[in-house]
Amino acid sequence: MKRRVAILTLVLLPALVxxxxxxxxSGLLSFNEPRGAMPRxxxxxxxxxxxxxxxxxxxxxxxxxxxxxxGQPVPGNPEILTATGxxxxxxxxxxxxxxxxxxxxISKPLKPELEDTIPIGFKFENENVATxxxxxxxxxxLPGDALHVYDVSxxxxxxxxxxxEGAGDHTTxxxxxxxxxxxxxxxxTDLRDPKNPKLMTQDWHKITGLNEDxxxxxxxxxxxxxxxxxxxxxxxxxxxxxxxKPKVVARGRHPQPDDFLFHSGxxxxxxxxxxxxxxxxxxxxxxxxxxxxxxxxxxxxxxTNRFALKDRYRVENGTxxxxxxxxxxxxxxxxxxxVHPI
Numbered sequence: 001m002k003r004r005v006a007i008l009t010l011v012l013l014p015a016l017v018x019x020x021x022x023x024x025x026s027g028l029l030s031f032n033e034p035r036g037a038m039p040r041x042x043x044x045x046x047x048x049x050x051x052x053x054x055x056x057x058x059x060x061x062x063x064x065x066x067x068x069x070x071g072q073p074v075p076g077n078p079e080i081l082t083a084t085g086x087x088x089x090x091x092x093x094x095x096x097x098x099x100x101x102x103x104x105x106i107s108k109p110l111k112p113e114l115e116d117t118i119p120i121g122f123k124f125e126n127e128n129v130a131t132x133x134x135x136x137x138x139x140x141x142l143p144g145d146a147l148h149v150y151d152v153s154x155x156x157x158x159x160x161x162x163x164x165e166g167a168g169d170h171t172t173x174x175x176x177x178x179x180x181x182x183x184x185x186x187x188x189t190d191l192r193d194p195k196n197p198k199l200m201t202q203d204w205h206k207i208t209g210l211n212e213d214x215x216x217x218x219x220x221x222x223x224x225x226x227x228x229x230x231x232x233x234x235x236x237x238x239x240x241x242x243x244x245k246p247k248v249v250a251r252g253r254h255p256q257p258d259d260f261l262f263h264s265g266x267x268x269x270x271x272x273x274x275x276x277x278x279x280x281x282x283x284x285x286x287x288x289x290x291x292x293x294x295x296x297x298x299x300x301x302x303x304t305n306r307f308a309l310k311d312r313y314r315v316e317n318g319t320x321x322x323x324x325x326x327x328x329x330x331x332x333x334x335x336x337x338x339v340h341p342i
Contacts, residue, residue: 062104087129088106089132096126100120101136101138102158103117124140130181131178135153136152137174146166171183173220180243213231214230222267224240227267252309256291261282262280276299279296286331292314293335
């Protein structure tokens with residue numbers, strides 16, 4: 001039976017502060033306070049975009065079409081463009097939400113232009129936008145249970161071309177240039193013919209030995225190799241060059257399986273970096289504490305197929321003026337993140 005776990009994926013301010021502004025000698029975040037809190041930033045000051053440190057400069061705000069200056073729908077424009085997840089491919093930004101799918105041209109980053117948007121009704125939630133620039137996947141876990149495949153090769157004409165019933169996992173990730181897809185419930189979908197995709201009978205959770213809690217997400221760090229983000233089990237590095245026969249090539253132990261889940265992870269620079277980066281999720285906690293989901297770095301234990309926790313980083317509450325809010329509505333987990341590309 002498919003697991004139904006509704007995980008609210010808000011990217012809260014502390015999560016943003018935890019990522020922005022760190023140097024990266026290895027192409028990664030640097031962790032200058034082992035297991036510590038967010039460093040206080042001297043000279044934080046208000047700007048048009050809110051409080052920020054001096055190394056962050058406010059440039060502008062992309063107001064979604066159909067919204068007023070506060071982001072509220074303008075009368076007569078009920079189909080306001082909204083976003084739950086996003087993916088950048090080349091000069092285009094692909095957005096999905098609970099009500100529409102949109103593509104923006106961001107070749108001029110400070111002047112994004114909407115290419116197309118289509119209403120889809122209410123579909124939850126597709127926070128991980130899977131696309132290769134030609135097709136885009138929308139994973140509907142509620143109210144239906146289906147994987148929707150869209151043709152996005154013409155950025156001005158988004159079209160749904162197929163639907164895979166029973167593959168509506170909370171997250172679904174393209175692998176092997178979107179020839180296949182892995183879902184969080186263990187589903188494997190054959191997308192080699194995107195107009196006629198097939199849900200396979202194999203379950204990648206069972207094949208790789210994940211515990212019954214399963215995984216929230218997978219990330220293709222390089223073609224045919226995945227980093228998994230289990231709910232309570234060790235993360236895995238998988239060889240999926242044969243998608244129906246995934247092989248575990250390495251693991252990294254979950255440090256606090258009773259407190260937070262692995263939400264997302266990656267191995268930067270196509271698996272050539274010295275660290276695997278993981279992030280945790282713990283919602284519905286109004287104060288930051290040691291149970292919240294941190295940003296974590298793992299390094300390979302020489303001579304083994306095991307990754308060991310090197311360091312972790314958590315933010316803490318503050319006064320707003322110092323760059324950290326005093327209280328959080330739902331929590332202060334890291335959720336999604338991007339590493340420096342060099």
